Amino acid sequence: MKPFxxxxxxDYVNGSPHLGHxxxxxxxxxxxxxxxxxxxxxxxLTGVDEHGQKVQKSAKARGITPQAYAxxxxxxxxxxxxxxxxxxxxxxxxxxxxxxxxxxxxxxxxHDQGEIYQAEYQGFYSGRQEQFLQxxxxxxxxxxxEIYGEVTEIxxxxxxxxxxxxxxxLVDFLTQNENFIFPRFRQKQVLEFLKEPLNDLCISRPxxxxxxxxxxxxxxxxxxxxxxxxxxxxxSAVADQPGLWPAAWHVIxxxxxxxxxxxxxxxxxxxxxxxxxxxxxxxxxWLQGGAKMSKSTGNALNPLDLIAEFGADAFxxxxxxxxxxxxxxxxxxxxxxxxxNSELAxxxxxxxxxxxxxxxxxxxxxxPVAGAPAEAEQELQALWTxxxxxxxxxxxxxxxxxxxxxxxxxxxxxxxxIERRAPWKLGKSSEPADQELLRTxxxxxxxxxxxxxxxxxxxxxxxxxxxxxxxGYRPGPSWMNELTWDGRLAGCKVAEALVLFPxxxxxxxxxxxx
RNA sequence: GCCAGAGUAGCUCAGUGGUAGAGCAGAGGACUCAUAAGCCUUUGGUCGCCGGUUCAAUCCCGGCCUCUGGCACCA
Numbered sequence: 001m002k003p004f005x006x007x008x009x010x011d012y013v014n015g016s017p018h019l020g021h022x023x024x025x026x027x028x029x030x031x032x033x034x035x036x037x038x039x040x041x042x043x044x045l046t047g048v049d050e051h052g053q054k055v056q057k058s059a060k061a062r063g064i065t066p067q068a069y070a071x072x073x074x075x076x077x078x079x080x081x082x083x084x085x086x087x088x089x090x091x092x093x094x095x096x097x098x099x100x101x102x103x104x105x106x107x108x109x110x111h112d113q114g115e116i117y118q119a120e121y122q123g124f125y126s127g128r129q130e131q132f133l134q135x136x137x138x139x140x141x142x143x144x145x146e147i148y149g150e151v152t153e154i155x156x157x158x159x160x161x162x163x164x165x166x167x168x169x170l171v172d173f174l175t176q177n178e179n180f181i182f183p184r185f186r187q188k189q190v191l192e193f194l195k196e197p198l199n200d201l202c203i204s205r206p207x208x209x210x211x212x213x214x215x216x217x218x219x220x221x222x223x224x225x226x227x228x229x230x231x232x233x234x235x236s237a238v239a240d241q242p243g244l245w246p247a248a249w250h251v252i253x254x255x256x257x258x259x260x261x262x263x264x265x266x267x268x269x270x271x272x273x274x275x276x277x278x279x280x281x282x283x284x285x286w287l288q289g290g291a292k293m294s295k296s297t298g299n300a301l302n303p304l305d306l307i308a309e310f311g312a313d314a315f316x317x318x319x320x321x322x323x324x325x326x327x328x329x330x331x332x333x334x335x336x337x338x339x340x341n342s343e344l345a346x347x348x349x350x351x352x353x354x355x356x357x358x359x360x361x362x363x364x365x366x367x368p369v370a371g372a373p374a375e376a377e378q379e380l381q382a383l384w385t386x387x388x389x390x391x392x393x394x395x396x397x398x399x400x401x402x403x404x405x406x407x408x409x410x411x412x413x414x415x416x417x418i419e420r421r422a423p424w425k426l427g428k429s430s431e432p433a434d435q436e437l438l439r440t441x442x443x444x445x446x447x448x449x450x451x452x453x454x455x456x457x458x459x460x461x462x463x464x465x466x467x468x469x470x471x472g473y474r475p476g477p478s479w480m481n482e483l484t485w486d487g488r489l490a491g492c493k494v495a496e497a498l499v500l501f502p503x504x505x506x507x508x509x510x511x512x513x514x
Numbered sequence: 515g516c517c518a519g520a521g522u523a524g525c526u527c528a529g530u531g532g533u534a535g536a537g538c539a540g541a542g543g544a545c546u547c548a549u550a551a552g553c554c555u556u557u558g559g560u561c562g563c564c565g566g567u568u569c570a571a572u573c574c575c576g577g578c579c580u581c582u583g584g585c586a587c588c589a
């Protein structure tokens with residue numbers, strides 16, 4: 001089996017999970033599930049980034065140890081995964097020994113190779129904020145904002161990683177591998193960024209200022225800079241699992257593309273003589289009312305509330321259906337309800353329910369054997385073939401929103417097919433030809449539903465299982481083998497009814513426009 | 515300022531050198547298996563602005579306007 005290793009960014013444990021975190025997990029999970037269905041040997045990693053100044057500071061403010069603080073927030077992130085039905089194979093914390101060991105090894109190796117040197121850094125330091133400041137932090141008149149307290153210029157000795165020497169190599173690599181970053185315009189952005197000369201990367205923090213980190217193996221007076229530590233998680237988690245690295249895709253948000261994932265990470269790997277991952281998949285942000293969501297403005301939407309109200313599948317469906325991977329998207333409850341009602345409740349959910357009802361009522365609760373397909377059946381089957389052949393490449397190219405759109409078009413066509421056959425009329429006739437057509441139509445709608453649902457399996461795994469279950473059907477081990485139109489449902493005993501996506505409110509019609 | 519993305523029906527978006535499409539919302543209709551769901555029909559647009567190339571541009575070129583994001587080492 002072809003290995004397929006996929007990661008999310010690891011979340012920084014300095015704040016609670018929000019919609020953006022949830023989206024990234026779901027997107028990565030959909031890709032992971034899809035690749036498993038396609039027969040790949042998938043390894044899906046997610047985790048948390050636990051070191052650094054902010055964690056140390058937050059812990060201190062709470063009067064607990066950094067580890068205790070990290071334990072607490074990490075548990076919160078970890079608890080989100082089962083709620084979203086995330087199928088990760090592993091969960092890494094950067095405070096785990098397996099990770100720290102690899103970080104030390106890589107640092108030592110780079111040091112031995114002469115890629116790391118010591119030098120003085122000079123800059124303006126805010127004692128109150130415990131951080132160095134940049135010119136951009138200044139007020140327009142050149143003074144420092146009040147929040148920084150007293151700012152002094154200090155000189156500090158630190159260790160630096162020779163990034164600059166690899167700049168041309170990176171430009172060449174990206175030029176030759178134009179699909180390294182998806183979507184492609186992000187890759188152009190990185191090349192644009194690389195037109196400016198790189199500076200070497202400071203990878204150490206003196207221990208007097210920061211204790212919460214991995215000590216440098218060659219100088220115990222320093223801990224490792226948090227990005228250098230964090231990025232290595234992708235490799236440290238699988239370093240002892242042959243065959244996985246470098247079959248990796250990193251799913252990240254656009255905010256951490258440049259410079260960490262597009263510059264530091266490739267250069268770190270290359271300098272350490274490790275192969276580069278297959279690629280970076282860069283997603284956009286969820287906005288609310290056109291504004292970036294943030295806790296400070298109080299518009300951060302808690303995904304857990306929506307999951308509690310509508311279920312994980314509906315949440316997963318919405319974020320994957322609504323967002324074109326790579327672009328930004330707006331998230332509103334209204335928009336969520338529109339998709340939920342029209343696509344999940346009315347189109348798909350109702351198709352499930354009416355199929356069960358009609359099979360129970362006109363087919364004695366078992367899916368009949370279909371007769372020879374007439375024009376209506378042939379058209380629907382032809383549409384299925386087209387839909388399947390379009391959806392698979394779309395999913396392989398991360399175009400899940402389009403894949404769902406096509407699949408929903410097929411569900412709509414199935415509803416239209418039912419109207420065309422009108423089994424409720426056929427059920428009133430005792431003519432043998434009508435009875436034959438009735439059996440065919442019941443079998444056809446069930447088969448069509450089974451197939452449509454198979455295409456939604458990765459996005460809504462629980463709903464897909466549920467629908468197969470009420471159809472009295474258990475899919476085989478090979479997903480690809482499920483995608484053929486045939487008579488495998490004949491004889492399956494169906495449930496009487498199922499309201500899979502209940503409407504949240506009694507059909508409140510929006511006021512008409514003038 | 516530089517770079518990138520985007521400006522198309524009320525909303526969200528697709529699209530092609532030959533006088534524009536989908537879904538949702540709105541309107542009308544026939545039906546009743548179903549979560550007043552589904553199905554059929556239908557009303558909406560001088561495709562951001564100004565020039566140019568062309569027999570012909572929403573799609574190509576130039577300029578402009580507006581929106582969004584990035585422009586680092588955040589120690």
